[in-house]
Amino acid sequence: MFTGIIETPGIVTRLEKDQTNLNITIQSPLAQELKVDQSLAHNGVCLTVVSLAEDTYTVTAIEETLQRSNLGDLKEGSAVNLERAMTLGARLDGHIVQGHVDQVGVCTEVEDLEGSWKFHFRYDMHPSRITIEKGSITVDGVSLTVVDSGPGTFSVAIIPYTYEHTRFREYEVGSRVNLEFDMIGKYVARLMQGYTTP
Structure with a gap:
């Protein structure tokens, strides 16, 4: 974990x-x-x-x-x-991440906001792989908050510290990244499928 x-x-x-x-x-x-x-x-x-x-x-x-x-x-x-891996009793500063990648996403745009950056990504849609605004997403192991969310797309805002201390400073349009969707969201989506599937 x-x-x-x-x-x-x-x-x-x-x-x-x-x-x-x-x-x-x-x-x-x-x-x-x-x-x-x-x-x-x-x-x-x-x-x-x-x-x-x-x-x-x-x-x-x-x-x-x-x-x-x-x-x-x-x-x-x-x-x-x-x-x-986290230790029991440690602060959960990000969100619960399993280290099990769901799929690879692709960077589609990088916006320099003069003090921060906004990165846009697309991914293959799947019923259990969803993002919501202000929800959590993991990009190459980095716990982030979703800014914008659309069908098969999302964006995240990056502060200077994260930009300098992770792989985000290397990303450009076309960069492939590992995505792990929010674990709670995946369970809820799976439960809802059970109710909606004949």
């Missing part, structure tokens, strides 16, 4: 294919505090640490994860948003 509050970016230092899996080695100041079998969110994807070195660690993404997320787009030198 995560909160969507990014701790630090990491840098991909090595990518190694292993049959249909991808082993991803990341350099991060968090590496010295990790242990094998620990879970971290990488661009919002929960992955398990499989090995450690002095300032790097390695995780494995299986084919299902690569197909559902943007991790297959990573290259050596790519930045990755990192968050360790």
Whole structure:
């Protein structure tokens, strides 16, 4: 379980294919505090640490994860948003994030508002994947509040701190991002389907 509050970016230092899996080695100041079998969110994807070195660690993404997320787009030198799993008793500063990406969305517009930024995204519509104005959405692991919501589209406003300390500073039109829709909203949508489906 995560909160969507990014701790630090990491840098991909090595990518190694292993049959249909991808082993991803990341350099991060968090590496010295990790242990094998620990879970971290990488661009919002929960992955398990499989090995450690002095300032790097390695995780494995299986084919299902690569197909559902943007991790297959990573290259050596790519930045990755990192968050360790929350601890019991900690403040929930963002919202409840599972680290299970629902789908990849695409950035369609970036507005520079002279002090903040507004990013617009589109995604493939699905009955259980909805956004609402002032609701929560996770973009590459970042917990955000929806500004505008439409069929298969939404926008979010980004403050300078988030812009500077996450991958948002790299996004441009066409950038692919991992989306995790609000967990409570997904359950409500699924329950409503049960009532409306013959």
